[in-house]
Amino acid sequence: MWLLLILLQAAALPAQLCEAPGEAAAVRALSARLLGLGAEAGGGARPQDAIQHRYSRSTEVEWPETGRLALYLLGLRATCPPPEPGPQRSLVTWLKYYLEEDWAGSRRHGHPLTSYYQYSLGVLALCIHHKRVREEVIRRLLVAEQHGRFGHAGGSAADTEAVAVLAFTCLERERLVGAGLVAELRAATRGARRRMVEAQGQDGFFGNVYSTPWAMQVFIATNTCQTQPAYGRAMAALLENLDAFTTAATMAQVLPVLHGRSYLDIASMHCWEEPDTLTPIGPEPPPKMPGNKVVQLVVECHKPRCPQRRLYDQVVPVPAGASLLDVLRVAAAQGHHNFTFDTQDTPQGPFLSRVLGLEAQQQKRSYWQLLTTPNTSLQMGE
Ligand code: B12
Structure with a gap:
């Protein structure tokens, strides 16, 4: 449910630069399907109550939940909560703590306790909340990016690379790091973007259909979506394949892009009431095949x-x-x-x-x- 929150406010953001050409009905239908999944999973307790309860219960951390908390905080901020001190303040502190745990784990084991994907989400969410992170923690991610350490056994690194680069771009944009590190983050971003373009498949995807929205966010966040032809090809491929997005997580990853947005936009959202005109669509049963x-x-x-x-x-x-x-x-x-x-x-x-x-x-x-x-x-x- 917390993934959903980022998307519903997409319409309430400032002027759009990278909007998806046409296909508004298909994009709206995808939003309605995500709303349907949210309604199904919502059940009783409000997600914010469940999360608050979880993090107020104990001070002992069994295993960092860097990624989930980061996604929750991004979603929470996108719903325009009352100004701090609100519930998000203590959650941001928890996230900072988890990220430190992950960082310490990465020094011991050579990789974060969770994953570089979650680590990147943690840096990104803290940045969106204008929270400074120690330079050493950022450097860990930068070095991993520079040395191509993002892949999982047998899996592509495209998703992780894109989230890390979004975090770098945020740190630069929000001026949360010194000039020397800015130059390195900028160089890493440029290099990663170039590699994404070079590795774009014949099918138009960066990695596969599911990592493509993340990669496209990089072009949106770095204002290169209009000048980079690879972005247009990826958007066309995505619009042809919207049926692939059937789970809450993948829908939440693709919808901002279809609105021409990246998660960085959450940091500067204008909040106002929106007309509530979207009707949830329940999941459809898969078509029956004979034989x-x-x-x-x-x-x-x-x-x-x-x-x-x-x-x-x-x-x-x-x-x-x-x-x-x-x-x-x-x-x-x-x-x-x-x-x-x-x-x-x-x-x-x-x-x-x-x-x-x-x-x-x-x-x-x-x-x-x-x-x-x-x-x-x-x-x-x-
Ligand atoms: C890290 C990661 C993994 C790790 C997770 C463990 C770890 N150490 O973190 C590992 C390597 C185990 C993994 C495995 C797989 N993954 Co994976 N994974 C990711 C990645 C990069 C990040 C997930 C994450 O941390 N999310 C943030 C946390 C906070 O959210 P979460 O919901 O708690 O995340 C958990 C689940 O997502 C779960 N998970 C991870 N992958 C998958 C895949 C499926 C199908 C399911 C149901 C759950 C799942 O593990 C996460 C960590 O606990 C995503 C990329 C993305 N765009 O989401 C791909 C991604 C989710 N994975 C994907 C795939 C295809 C797989 C595999 C099916 C690959 C395979 N052929 O074996 C397997 C799953 C097999 C199984 N046993 O069911 C696809 C899913 C596409 C889809 N249909 O929705 C993604 C989107 C990558 C991509 N671009 O194709 N994955």
């Missing part, structure tokens, strides 16, 4: 965790339109081959957390990767 298919479901786990590499290899008959999640459910229901799995709900959808009793361990940076033969990483499992 059946068989899927070869293989589970592998590497040493040292598993002495035996291949843990499962069975054929699973499913309806033609079945998602990976459907396949896993059918395999589990088959029972006689003892297949089991578990998922965790995230704003991104159900995250596969346990297979055959083996749990993904965030703290040990192990996770279940979804591949299709021979070795292609899936973009989604639903």
Whole structure:
């Protein structure tokens, strides 16, 4: 729900430079679908009450929640809360603390306890709240960017790179760092933008469809959206593929861009009442495909965790339109081959957390990767 808040106010921002050409109806429909998801997930407690409760309960941190708190604070600010001292003040302090924990973790382990993606979100959210961050904390991100340390095993670094560069641009724009560091951040931003343009795919995407909105925010935030042809190509590709954005998290990442906005605009929003004219649209059931298919479901786990590499290899008959999640459910229901799995709900959808009793361990940076033969990483499992 907190992701949603950033978007609803998009219309209440100052003059627009990078607006999506045409397609206003499709963009509005996407906003209405996100509103529908928010209404579904909203349930009882208001998100701000739940968050306040969580952070007032204890002073002990089990594991930093840098990214979630950063996103929440960005969303909260975008809803134009009453001026400080308000609830956001203590949350900003928590975020600063989490970021420090992540920084200390990165010195010990060579990477933040959460991830560089969450670390970047933390720096960005603090910057949007005009909070200074120690130079050493910023330098950590800068050095990671300069040395290409943003990738996850088997995953693209495009999303993280873009969020980090947005954070750099914010620090520069809000004048929260000294002249020497500004020059370095500016150089890193320029370099990253050039690499994004060079790596743009034939399909118009920077990375894939989901990382493209983040990359486009970089062009918006650095006022290069109008002069850079790669931005126009990416926008055209995005408008052709809006159906790919079905989860709250991905919708929240794409909608600002479709309004020609970046998260940096939150820092200078003009707040006023908006007419409430958007009607939520509930999620549509996926279209039914006739017929059946068989899927070869293989589970592998590497040493040292598993002495035996291949843990499962069975054929699973499913309806033609079945998602990976459907396949896993059918395999589990088959029972006689003892297949089991578990998922965790995230704003991104159900995250596969346990297979055959083996749990993904965030703290040990192990996770279940979804591949299709021979070795292609899936973009989604639903
Ligand atoms: C970091 C990251 C990961 C890490 C997460 C653990 C960690 N150490 O942080 C790891 C490497 C494990 C990971 C795995 C995968 N990821 Co990932 N991931 C990200 C990234 C860069 C940041 C997520 C984050 O921290 N968000 C901020 C925090 C505060 O929000 P959160 O909701 O708490 O985040 C959690 C969930 O997002 C979850 N998560 C991460 N990835 C995915 C993917 C899916 C499908 C789901 C349901 C959940 C999920 O882990 C996050 C940390 O706990 C995003 C980029 C983006 N644009 O969002 C891609 C992203 C979410 N991942 C993506 C994908 C495709 C995957 C994989 C399916 C890749 C694969 N083929 O195996 C797997 C998930 C497999 C599974 N077991 O279900 C896509 C999702 C696209 C979509 N359909 O919505 C994204 C958008 C990247 C992209 N541009 O394609 N990912």
